[in-house]
Every structure is written in C-alpha cells, then in structure tokens.
Amino acid sequence: MTDHTIAVPATRTTTGARAAPGNPLKRFFQATEIDTRLLGMVVAMLAIWIGFHIMSGGLFLTSRNLWNLSVQAASVSVMATGMVLVIVTRNIDLSVGSILGFVGMIMAVTQTKFLPAWLGYDHPANWFLALAVGIVLGSAIGAFQGMIIAFLNVPSFIVTLGGLLVWRGAAWMVTSGATVAPMDTTFRLMGGGADGSIGATASWIVGVIACLFIVLSILHSRKQRKRFGFPLKPVWAEFVVGIVSCGVVLGAVNVLNSYYMPVNLARKYAEDHGIAWPENGLDIPLGIAIPVLIALGIAIVMTFLTNRTRFGRYVFAIGGNPEAAELAGIKTRWVTVRLFALMGALCAIAAAISTARLNAATNAQGTLDELYTIAAAVIGGTSLAGGVGTIAGAVLGALVMQSLNSGMVLLGMDAPLQSIVIGMVLVLAVWLDTIYRARAR
Structure with missing residues (x-):
C-alpha cells in the first residue's frame, strides 16, 4: 500500500534501515514492519473476548x-x-x-x-x-x-x-x-x-518447532535483505518481533494443554491404555x-x-x-x-x-x-x-x-x-x- 506523504530526509542507522519520521509509536511500527491492520484485528478480537468473558x-x-x-x-x-x-x-x-x-x-x-x-x-x-x-x-x-x-x-x-x-x-x-x-x-x-488431539508433549514439541521456524524465518529475511541491499530492520525490532511471536505461540499451546479430558473420556482412555484409575482421577491434557x-x-x-x-x-x-x-x-x-x-x-x-x-x-x-x-x-x-x-x-x-x-x-x-x-x-x-x-x- 503506497503512503502518499511528503518525503523527508532520513539518515541510515547502523543496521542500514532508514530512520522513520513521526512520533515514537509510528517509528516503532515502521521499524518492526508490523501490519497495523492485522494488529487492529487482533486488538478487536481481544476486546470481543474480554467483553464476552465479562457478560x-x-x-x-x-x-x-x-x-x-x-x-x-x-x-x-x-x-x-x-x-x-x-x-x-x-x-x-x-x-x-x-x-x-x-x-x-x-x-x-x-x-x-x-x-x-x-x-x-x-x-x-x-x-x-x-x-x-x-x-x-x-x-x-x-x-x-x-x-x-x-x-x-x-x-x-x-x-x-x-x-x-x-x-x-x-x-x-x-x-x-x-x-x-x-x-x-x-x-x-x-x-x-x-482421540483427535496430539496431547501435551507433542503440542509442546510443535510449539518449539514453530518458534524455531519463526527465528529461522527472521534470520533468512535479514540475510536476503542484506544480499539484495535492502534496508535492514534494527536488531531490537527483530528481537521484539521474534519474542512476541514465540510468546504468542507458546501461550496458545499452554492454553490448549490446560484443557483436560472430561472424566468419562479420561476413564475410557485409561481403560484402553491399561492405566490404573487413581482415586482422585486423571488430568489428561488434550493439547492441540x-x-x-x-x-x-x-x-x-x-x-x-x-x-x-x-x-x-x-x-x-x-x-x-x-x-x-x-x-x-x-x-x-x-x-x-x-x-x-x-x-x-x-x-x-x-x-x-x-x-x-x-x-x-x-x-x-x-x-x-x-x-x-x-x-x-x-x-x-x-x-x-x-x-x-x-x-x-x-x-x-x-x-x-x-x-x-x-x-x-x-x-x-x-x-x-x-x-x-x-x-x-x-x-x-x-x-x-x-x-x-x-x-x-
């Protein structure tokens, strides 16, 4: 999307990226290259979740x-x-x-x-x-x-x-x-x-693999930018994007692992797998x-x-x-x-x-x-x-x-x-x- 604003001189940072004009928030979004439209959707979805949770x-x-x-x-x-x-x-x-x-x-x-x-x-x-x-x-x-x-x-x-x-x-x-x-x-x-869930351990493995994929994608993108002479993101911006993305992935895995099988399904699962049923029952996370x-x-x-x-x-x-x-x-x-x-x-x-x-x-x-x-x-x-x-x-x-x-x-x-x-x-x-x-x- 082309932004028809008046161009102003910009200086190059040590990473090669141009210094973004405007207020600090605008500079943050330009440095991290976060899609503000998608971010707005995420905020709107969180607002919907919180509203329904209260109601x-x-x-x-x-x-x-x-x-x-x-x-x-x-x-x-x-x-x-x-x-x-x-x-x-x-x-x-x-x-x-x-x-x-x-x-x-x-x-x-x-x-x-x-x-x-x-x-x-x-x-x-x-x-x-x-x-x-x-x-x-x-x-x-x-x-x-x-x-x-x-x-x-x-x-x-x-x-x-x-x-x-x-x-x-x-x-x-x-x-x-x-x-x-x-x-x-x-x-x-x-x-x-x-039965159609992969369980807690496999879910954490998927989450870790996803985080590794995110990190490798960031490194590959930075390498390609450098190869073709494109401005690089500031290193701190890369860290912010990587940490936030991995945090979201691992947080989602944690939430999904926090849901346990209902008692009747857990009892059937224990019987099918030869697991002794304890007095207090079993907490078996479903995972992803x-x-x-x-x-x-x-x-x-x-x-x-x-x-x-x-x-x-x-x-x-x-x-x-x-x-x-x-x-x-x-x-x-x-x-x-x-x-x-x-x-x-x-x-x-x-x-x-x-x-x-x-x-x-x-x-x-x-x-x-x-x-x-x-x-x-x-x-x-x-x-x-x-x-x-x-x-x-x-x-x-x-x-x-x-x-x-x-x-x-x-x-x-x-x-x-x-x-x-x-x-x-x-x-x-x-x-x-x-x-x-x-x-x-």
Missing part, C-alpha cells in the same frame, strides 16, 4: 471454550484461505458451503458403503481413499465452475449462486436426505475430540486438536503459495489490473480455472474436518458456511475491489466470526439475533475497509 460470567476465556473455539473455526479457516485469492481476483464463490455438504456426503457414503464392501470395515486405507475421493471431486467441481466463469464469461456470482443450489440439491439426492453415520475410526481423528493443525498447515501452504510462487503473483496481478495482466502474457483464464479448482479442494478438506467432527454427514451440513467464509476473508482485510488480501488476515477473520458465534451461544442469544449481529459485523467490516482504503489513496 458470560467468566465462561468465555476458559481453556475449554478456547479449545472448542479453535476446533470450530478450523473448517471455515481452511476455506477462507482460498476465498482470499478468489476475492483478490475480483471474483466470488457462493457455492463453498454447498460443495462442503455434497463432498462431505460423498466421502461419508464412500467410507460407509462402497469401501467396506471392497476392503472391509476399518481397513487402514479406508479413511485415506475417502479423503482422496473427496479432494478429487471437490477439485473437479471447482475446475468445472472455473471453466464456465473463465471461458463462457459468465459472472462468478451467477455461476457459484447456481452451484449453491445445485450442489445442495445433489447432496440431498445422494441419500434422499438421510444422515450417513458413523465414520471410519481413523477418519474421525480429523475432527478433533479426545488435529483439525487445528490441519488448518494451520493449510494456512502456511497457502501463504507460501501466495507470496513465493508464480501462481500467487499472477493472482494478485489479475486482481490489480486484469487487462494489464492479460497484456503481460498471463493466461488469466487458466489461472482462474486453477484458482477455483484449488477452492474446491479446500472445500473438500473442510468437508472432511466437518464430517469427522460430527461423525456423520447430513443434508444441512455447510449451510451458511459460504457467508461465514466470505465474511472471514473480508473482515481479515481482503478488499472486494480485488488486488488486496492476506492469508493471516483470513485466519484471524475466521477466529473473529467463530468468537462471535461462541460468545452469543454462551449468552443464550436466539439464532435469529445471532444472524442479525453477524450481518451487522460484515457490513461494518466492509465500511471500515472502504474508509481505510480511501485514506490510503
């Missing part, structure tokens, strides 16, 4: 609720990372919730009816084959819609609105509206729960849930795809100026097809998480998820005008949306009132985005 009588900011919050936000977070790129190219996908429901139903039928007949129940390959079928199907649906948009020049709004109706109806036709359950034992691990790890892994991959690959650069080039991108030799139509195929694959992964968490596939699965996904991307800073958006912002947006839902449930608010609040938040987010971009011009 719910201390129920919101508990390890149990935050653990559930992370699991519930996983499927929307996965789809929101793809929706960012769709909106960046000035398109929209209204069919993601229906694709989730249809693909989830196909995966459920595959692992409960077809695969057991061929391989037997609880075959080790059942969950993988069902997931593979879902991802292939989701990619095919997305590519089909993308080809209509790209080669027949039908607006994405109309194509995906039709997809919303078609795939929702197709989900019903697969089983005539019947619920399909239960899922394969291994497949259910993708939904979280007592597998769907959360999946969502974080998808976010990392999508961030790399967005920032470090030719495909990502093409997506933002198309969103910034489609005509210029076409003249520059970018095959914009095929980029669009691949983008919607990627969106379909992400819907399939989200369907696997959702189906595994419910341990069933229902006809209503994914209803209104398209609105939550779009809202997460927009709240996360993705501009509906195209060309601007971040994966991290979409993940934060998904957390904000789920925080609102979770908080309103704890307060006992009726479903219609919850919809009103979500709608108002979405409109407010777009209005704030409009103001932000008007000031940045």
